[in-house]
Amino acid sequence: MIEPPAEYDTTWKEALGQYFEPFLExxxxxxxxxxxxxxxxxxxxxxxxxxxxxxxxxxxIADKLFQVWxxxxxxxxxxxxxxxxxxEQSEFARANVHL
Numbered sequence: 001m002i003e004p005p006a007e008y009d010t011t012w013k014e015a016l017g018q019y020f021e022p023f024l025e026x027x028x029x030x031x032x033x034x035x036x037x038x039x040x041x042x043x044x045x046x047x048x049x050x051x052x053x054x055x056x057x058x059x060x061i062a063d064k065l066f067q068v069w070x071x072x073x074x075x076x077x078x079x080x081x082x083x084x085x086x087x088e089q090s091e092f093a094r095a096n097v098h099l
Contacts (some may be wrong), residue, residue: 017043018066024078031078039069044077052062 016023020041024032035041048065064080 042067
């Protein structure tokens with residue numbers, strides 16, 4: 001009997017939604033500093049799913065899209081994509097930040 005692969009993406013998506021601000025502060029402090037945290041971020045899951053349903057790469061369950069407000073009062077969108085690795089892979093790409 002073949003076991004289906006473990007599904008960790010949903011748990012990561014829920015954690016990103018609940019801990020979005022501390023996640024950015026820890027992993028991307030330069031981005032965190034640009035956000036006006038007095039205005040709550042808005043999760044754009046439905047909008048992201050509409051975009052992804054037409055993509056060739058398919059559904060990305062662990063992706064989260066947020067609208068935030070920058071300190072200069074301009075809106076910005078932050079897309080978080082998480083790859084959950086079950087084993088070490090030295091050539092695995094590191095996070096990139098595009099400001």
